Amino acid sequence: MRPAVAHTTLFSYLVTRPTGRTVRATVERQIADAGRTVLAVLDLRHVPVIDFSCADEIVAKLVLLASDASTRRSFILFRGIAEHHLGPIDSVLRHRGLAAAAESADGEPLLMGALDSGATAVWREIWILGRTGASPLADRLELPLDRVCGLLDDLVSRALVIRDGERYVSLRHALLDARPSSPARPGGPGS
Amino acid sequence: MSRVVRVPERLDESSFETLVRRVRWGGNPKARLLLDARSVGWVSPYGLIGLLAVGQEARVRTGLPPLIEPPRDSEVRSYINRMRFWPAAARVFDFRRLPKPSLEVSDALIEVTTIRSHEDVHSVVEGVRDRAQRILHDRLGYPRPAVIHFSVMLSEVCQNILEHADSIGWVCAQRYRWQRRLGRDVVVLAVMDVGVGFDGSLGAEHARRYGERWSAAAALEAAFLHGESRFPDPGRGQGLKAIRSQIIKWNGAIRIRSGDASIARVPDWGEGEPLSTGLPRFPGAQVLIVLPERVEREERVERGRT
Numbered sequence: 001m002r003p004a005v006a007h008t009t010l011f012s013y014l015v016t017r018p019t020g021r022t023v024r025a026t027v028e029r030q031i032a033d034a035g036r037t038v039l040a041v042l043d044l045r046h047v048p049v050i051d052f053s054c055a056d057e058i059v060a061k062l063v064l065l066a067s068d069a070s071t072r073r074s075f076i077l078f079r080g081i082a083e084h085h086l087g088p089i090d091s092v093l094r095h096r097g098l099a100a101a102a103e104s105a106d107g108e109p110l111l112m113g114a115l116d117s118g119a120t121a122v123w124r125e126i127w128i129l130g131r132t133g134a135s136p137l138a139d140r141l142e143l144p145l146d147r148v149c150g151l152l153d154d155l156v157s158r159a160l161v162i163r164d165g166e167r168y169v170s171l172r173h174a175l176l177d178a179r180p181s182s183p184a185r186p187g188g189p190g191s
Numbered sequence: 192m193s194r195v196v197r198v199p200e201r202l203d204e205s206s207f208e209t210l211v212r213r214v215r216w217g218g219n220p221k222a223r224l225l226l227d228a229r230s231v232g233w234v235s236p237y238g239l240i241g242l243l244a245v246g247q248e249a250r251v252r253t254g255l256p257p258l259i260e261p262p263r264d265s266e267v268r269s270y271i272n273r274m275r276f277w278p279a280a281a282r283v284f285d286f287r288r289l290p291k292p293s294l295e296v297s298d299a300l301i302e303v304t305t306i307r308s309h310e311d312v313h314s315v316v317e318g319v320r321d322r323a324q325r326i327l328h329d330r331l332g333y334p335r336p337a338v339i340h341f342s343v344m345l346s347e348v349c350q351n352i353l354e355h356a357d358s359i360g361w362v363c364a365q366r367y368r369w370q371r372r373l374g375r376d377v378v379v380l381a382v383m384d385v386g387v388g389f390d391g392s393l394g395a396e397h398a399r400r401y402g403e404r405w406s407a408a409a410a411l412e413a414a415f416l417h418g419e420s421r422f423p424d425p426g427r428g429q430g431l432k433a434i435r436s437q438i439i440k441w442n443g444a445i446r447i448r449s450g451d452a453s454i455a456r457v458p459d460w461g462e463g464e465p466l467s468t469g470l471p472r473f474p475g476a477q478v479l480i481v482l483p484e485r486v487e488r489e490e491r492v493e494r495g496r497t
Contacts, residue, residue, distance in 0.1 A: 015312060019309065060426055
């Protein structure tokens with residue numbers, strides 16, 4: 001499966017719930033308009049402040065939407081995450097028992113929110129490898145195959161990795177592998 | 192016929208209670224209020240916007256715009272002028288003559304600002320950055336990221352007015368020296384509204400569960416300690432909890448007054464009770480946050496926590 005990619009680069013202060021709702025609505029519209037599964041990439045590199053309300057409206061609710069398997073239309077990747085974004089984002093995700101895939105401003109993988117250490121280790125391996133199967137992962141992590149398969153199911157259900165037949169693909173790899181379905185365009189008043 | 196209420200000479204969070212008591216008790220409650228502030232000799236940010244809150248409450252209750260007699264003391268007059276008190280007061284009080292706007296540059300962290308919409312919150316948060324950098328980092332010794340944490344705190348506490356109070360509110364912040372109380376510089380942030388208050392906001396969702404124990408104090412505990420909100424959305428109510436947690440990290444103080452109760456995080460250097468009841472009833476919520484100048488001992492404790 002190769003999702004379409006929708007980029008949103010945010011620039012301004014992400015504070016207050018109405019601002020968050022507007023940004024989220026823009027991303028949701030991009031997902032709906034694509035007519036197929038979408039990898040939505042939100043770049044926060046130029047966001048000086050994000051508060052808890054906005055983090056909840058944008059990050060937590062988009063992740064919630066993506067992790068609803070019954071309506072799975074999207075995967076969400078956050079980029080340009082800096083130290084000052086992490087506090088509010090991590091907090092709102094943990095509050096809802098969610099986790100989100102991200103890349104720091106330095107290009108390092110970041111798993112934000114609540115995820116157990118086993119699933120986190122598998123997620124990191126997939127990030128490094130880009131695309132891989134359950135058996136190579138079990139070998140690399142020196143874990144039983146059935147345990148790795150259980151952790152992979154969890155990551156897939158949370159939309160933290162993409163399942164492509166017997167292979168598992170990191171969101172970053174999917175981004176690098178895909179051509180944008182449309183030119184990068186601004187997303188809402190924060191853009 | 193106006194009802195004259197004398198404003199305490201020193202107006203801060205403590206004497207605000209005296210002012211509320213004087214306004215709420217005695218005299219004809221439907222008469223137009225005249226706040227006599229002529230003898231005021233010192234006023235804190237909390238006291239300053241407290242005047243607006245008291246005026247607004249009287250305006251709503253009586254249906255008549257209240258009057259105010261400005262302080263006579265020239266330093267106090269100059270201070271409240273620099274703090275842009277009068278433009279905000281003009282929306283609350285009936286003036287015969289609005290004082291001339293100040294041409295002096297204010298050294299305040301945030302001048303008196305009316306919060307009516309989310310755009311106002313954006314404006315306050317986006318405007319505070321340089322001053323917060325200068326005051327919190329350069330003067331009070333907070334690390335650079337604290338400027339962003341302060342912005343987040345400011346955003347959440349101002350949004351509280353709009354999301355929960357169904358009313359306008361005000362914000363104001365100033366750095367000054369607490370020589371007697373602490374021997375250090377502090378930043379004092381005050382935020383107030385005269386809306387439905389915490390018990391009014393949370394009541395529809397939570398009062399039934401508490402039964403007869405439901406009160407302003409119970410509502411404050413539910414919101415401040417347990418992060419409960421009037422909204423069924425589980426993502427709500429995190430802002431206040433986050434503010435509390437940040438203030439604990441900085442060994443600061445926070446006190447939220449609502450209805451006839453107040454709840455506080457009292458640091459080792461602070462005074463007062465964590466929970467107070469039986470205060471003179473006043474609508475809305477009144478928040479006081481005090482951030483002390485950093486000292487090495489507290490920095491070590493914070494580093495240990497992170």
